[in-house]
Amino acid sequence: MQELSELKKSLNTEVDQLRSEFQELRTTLQQQQEDVTTSLRNLGLQDVSGDKKEGQETQDTVVEENGDKESNVSTKEIGTKEAES
Incomplete structure (x- = not known):
């Protein structure tokens, strides 16, 4: 359980850095x-x-962290996702 907690904390830190x-x-x-x-x-x-x-x-191409998958995401959608966080 502690391992999951540490992973979650690590991921949250990475997400915060990416947002910044x-x-x-x-x-x-x-x-x-x-x-x-x-x-x-x-x-x-x-x-x-x-x-x-x-x-x-406007449309932006977003490449997921693994670099294998691309998807078109509008800037409006990105702003909405940030607001939901």
Whole structure:
């Protein structure tokens, strides 16, 4: 029973680390998108991403830890899964 408890603790630690890394990546991506938008505006071009309808989801490919299985998960679904945790 103690072994299961230790495994659960270890997995929870890994999940927390992955969440933290994912949040950092999301923040970096948002900053890069803002930088690109600003650059495009400075060049007098329109930001094509601004033409997307609100609520439209983007698709990301998520590779599971073992690397063998891929699945398409929307960013909206990922946010929902995080909120459920």
